[in-house]
Amino acid sequence: MGFNDLLLSVGGLGRFQIIHTTMLLIPMIFMSCHNFLQNFTAAIPAHRCWVPSLDNNTMGYDQNDLPAFIPVDESEKPMSCLRYRRTLYNMWTNGTLTNYTEPCEDGWVYDKSDFSSTIVTEWDLICKLRQMRQIAQSIYMAGVLVGAVVLGGVSDRFGRRAILIVANLAMAVCGTCAAFLPNFITYCTFRCLCGIAFSGIVLNSNSLILEWTPPKGRTVLGTLFTASFTCGQLLLAALAYGIREWRWLQFTVSAPFYFFFLYSWLVPESARWLILKGRSREALKYLRRVAIINGKRKEGEMLSQKILISHMQSEISQVKRSHSIFDLFRTPGMRKVTICLMMVWFSSGVAFYGIGMDLQNFGISIFLLQFTFGAIDLPAKLVAALLMTYAGRRVTQTTVLILAGVALLANAFIPQDMKILRMVLAVFGKGCMAASFACAYLFSGELFPTVIRQTGTGVVAMMARVGSVVAPLILLLWEISPILPSAIYGVTAIISGGAATFLMETRNQQLPESVEEVEARSRDKGTVKKISKEEVPLNQCESQKMVPKDEVPLNQSQSHSAPPKALMVDTV
Structure with missing residues (x-):
């Protein structure tokens, strides 16, 4: 018996779970907007040097007399970071420029046909400061990483609901401050704090959904959880198309969290966590409330603290056992699983965010690209689900990573003027990376044993956050060679796909309970028990032995062996 029996007794997957999950998924849509927000708030419009004698009375980007003031590049467009030292006409001799040039000492003029303002135009993050744009995104992702490291343990101590409430308020306040404070340093500071709040919301929303959902509903709700991030990417494309001023776009995706903060007080704390913390009276109150919402008032009234x-x-005894992060590396089998999964998660994170944050380099409308890159995730995750079901986890993980790597590596060597082909390969590669994430979530949870599953999945998922921090920095290599970023993403994915082949297949197999069982399976000495279509329930006598004589037992037909603890894993 376990907590899932209690959930079944108060209605299983009922009206409460639908309302509860909906309340937690709506904020997830806006969380994805924050991840890819700098595609638009930090977009780099066409720009040229400010020329005092030309631009004092006009503010237009295009001027008829520009060739006399601004040199042109190979495509006959004004150069972005240079101007002539003095104004002289027709200074071309045999195709060679004979006039002298200088940097843009008086500032720049920006083409505002696509964006009225961005952080680039606000603080002139171009030419020598061009790399600051990618550094700002890395700072945000570093905040996400710090939040994932710190807030997981904090929520285990203080509760999922409390951290969720604080994180919603922090996202609202910090997002608003990032939108309206006056300089780049404060912008980066509050974006970093937004990243920390991001982890607090995602981790605790995921936990609250899983810990209030019986096993048969977790696959569906887990899929909806990841799909909400895809919807967020589509929403961002629409919002950015309608709001071309970066401050108002930043505020628009942050302001809803004031509302989310208010209604997050209505979200119930995890009853599983309350019981494990010795607060069974509060857990009983929540379970009875759930029973009423699910139309199981009578069953709820039959519950008591002793029954809980x-x-x-079983779970209380597991909590008391001592396991640490070192158990992930102490033995050969666990070491192989952990290192291979760390490679899988890192490559998925670095390529997924590297492609998703590089929209302007394709030379196509970034609004269309953002929508396309978001839309591809839906069929990609559906295909991944089918492959995992019929071909297995290992085959799926290996296949999608290698396919993504080949597509990205090929894209690195395709000429820049073949825009459509480059976009098709990039979209395909990002879809494969979305499928890789979908597979990695399930595969990781099935490979780690119950006694250290939450720690293991947390550690390997953290590598995706490391990858998301590194991805914008890799894009800086574009200045050296346009080939390098895409080539690095592709090679990393192919290597990780090869590493995935060393993992054990877990399709239709029982979850491992101990480190010893993982070691036995890795040596092919353990007998892997496959899950049958029908599980045999505990008999009535065994169920009654677990319930005190003076208490009314739960419906015996709903008693099953205790499942593993719910995973608390970060997401895309």
């Missing part, structure tokens, strides 16, 4: 504790004995 008796059903949680």
Whole structure:
């Protein structure tokens, strides 16, 4: 018996789970907007040097007399970071420029046909400061990484609901400050704090959904959880198309969190966590409320604190066992699983965010690209689900990573003027990376044993956040050679796809309970028990032994062996 029996007794997957999940998924849509927000708030419009004698009375980007003031590049467009030292006409001799040039000492003029303002135009993050744009995105992702490291343990101590409430308020306030404070340093500071709040919301929303959902509903709700991020990418394309001023776009995706903060007070704390923390009275109150919402008032009234504790004995005993992060590397089998999964997660993160944050280099409308890059995630995750079901996890993980790597590596060597082909390969590669994430979430949870599953999945998922921090920095290599970023993403994905072949297949197999079982399977000495279509429930006598004589037992037909603890894993 376990907590899932208690959930089944109060209605299983009922009206409460639908309302509860909906309340937690709506904020997830806006969370994805924050991840890719700098595609638009930090877009680099066409720009040229400010020429005092030409631009004092006009503010237009295009001027008829520009060739006399601004040199042109190979495509006959004004150069972005140079101007002539003095104004002289027709200074071309045999195709060679004979006049002298200088940097843009008086500032720049920007083409505002696509964006009325961005952080680039606000603080002139171009030419020598061009790299600051990518550094700002890395700072945000570093905040996400710090939040994932710190807030997971904090929520285990203080509760999922409390951290969710604080994180919603922090996202609203910090997002607003990032939108309206006056300089680049404060912008980066509050974007970093937004990243920390991002992790607090995602981690605790995921936990609250999983820990209030019975096993048969977790696959569906887990899919909806990841799909909400895809919807966020589509929403961002629409919002950015309608709001071309970066401050108002930043505020638009942050302001809804004031509302989310208010209604997050209505979200119930995880009853599983409350019982494990010895607060069974509060857990009983929430379970009875859930029973009423699900139309199981009578069953809810039959529950008591003793029944709750008796059903949680297995999980309480697991909590008391001592396991640490070193168990992930202490033995050969666990070491192989951990290192291979770390490679898988890192490559998925670095390529997914590297492609998703590089829209302007394709030379096509970034609004269309953002929508296309978001839309591809839906069929990609559906195909991944089908492959995992019929071909297995290992085959799926290996295939999507290698396919993504080949597409990205090929894209690195395609000429820049073949825009459509480059976009098709990039979209395909990003879709494969979305499928890789979908597979990695499930595969990781099935490879780690119950006694250290939450720690293991947390550590390997953290590598995706490391990848998201590194991805914008790799884009800086574009200044050296346009080939390098895409080539690095492709090679990394192919290597990780090869590493995935060393992992054990887990399709239709029982979850491992101990480190010893993982070691036995890795040596092919353990007998892997496959899950049958029908699980045999505990008999009535065994169920009654677990319930005190003076308490009314739960419906015996709903008693099953205790499942592993819910995973608390970060997402895309």
